[in-house]
Amino acid sequence: MAADRFSTATRLKALGEQAAARVYRARPPRRSRLTGRAAMLALVVCSLVVALAYPMRQYISQRSAVADQRQLAEQAREQVKRLREQKARWQDPEYVERQAREHLHYVRPGETGYTVVDGSGRGRRLTGDGTADRPWYSDLWDGVDSADDARR
Numbered sequence: 001m002a003a004d005r006f007s008t009a010t011r012l013k014a015l016g017e018q019a020a021a022r023v024y025r026a027r028p029p030r031r032s033r034l035t036g037r038a039a040m041l042a043l044v045v046c047s048l049v050v051a052l053a054y055p056m057r058q059y060i061s062q063r064s065a066v067a068d069q070r071q072l073a074e075q076a077r078e079q080v081k082r083l084r085e086q087k088a089r090w091q092d093p094e095y096v097e098r099q100a101r102e103h104l105h106y107v108r109p110g111e112t113g114y115t116v117v118d119g120s121g122r123g124r125r126l127t128g129d130g131t132a133d134r135p136w137y138s139d140l141w142d143g144v145d146s147a148d149d150a151r152r
Contacts, residue, residue, distance in 0.1 A: 104135075105135050
């Protein structure tokens with residue numbers, strides 16, 4: 001009767017040890033959350049991210065450059081369209097005549113052209129929008145005269 005020899009405290013201690021042994025044996029040993037496979041997967045993913053970062057950056061910058069070039073091409077097309085329209089206007093004799101009358105002060109045979117000088121002798125007057133109030137050839141002759149008078 002070995003069981004009678006032990007006190008209650010000893011028996012409880014033994015029962016506790018047996019229960020603890022059963023609990024710890026039933027639970028698998030604790031492993032870390034990062035297994036070898038997970039570590040390899042993380043390493044492969046990081047490697048792919050690093051390997052693809054530069055090509056993706058290049059791809060994005062090239063797409064931006066292509067978009068800029070398309071915009072420039074569209075602007076060039078619009079400018080070509082405007083220049084073709086202007087060329088078509090210059091093919092019209094009435095438009096050419098009107099431009100010659102406005103800018104070069106041409107007159108038709110039989111007409112009398114007048115250039116009004118302000119008489120102040122102050123030279124050039126500017127209108128409200130900043131354009132000269134006298135014809136271009138006056139500026140040309142003034143430039144020739146001033147170049148001739150310049151001391152060297």
